[in-house]
Amino acid sequence: MANTPQSKKRARQNERRFAVNKARRSRIRTYLRKVEEAIASGDKEAATAALKAAQPELMRGVTKGVYHKNTAARKMSRLSSRVKALA
Template identity: 70%
Template sequence: MANTPSAKKAARKIARRTAINKTRRSRVRTYLRTVEEAIASGDQTKASEALKAAQPELMRAASSGVFHKNTAARKVSRLNARIKALGA
């Protein structure tokens, strides 16, 4: 356990940041789940609308460090390709 005042403060900051990151990660996963469900249903317009809502949320999480920016870009790219394939 932390003994010095600075270590105690650091522990508090880490706990606060962890809680924020946890909610951001959960929120992104919810958005991604709605996109996945729309793709599974086969509705291209619904899926593209869900992706339009999910993309800014995913990039916001990437900019705050919850996800790596390349991971977020990869997820968006792959979902976009799957949605595009629905129409073909």
């Protein structure tokens, strides 16, 4: 349990940050799931549109510190190659 005023404040800040990051991560996962579902259905146009919508969300997660840059790049690379293979 936090005892000093500074540690109490840090605990409050951590709770807020955790809630914000959790919401961001959830939002990004939703966009990625939409791409996955479009790929699974075999609809290339829908998959391409979902991928274009997911890319800025994923990169925003990188700038906000939710994801590492290489993680986001890897996810985008794998998804885009799978969308390209739908042809």
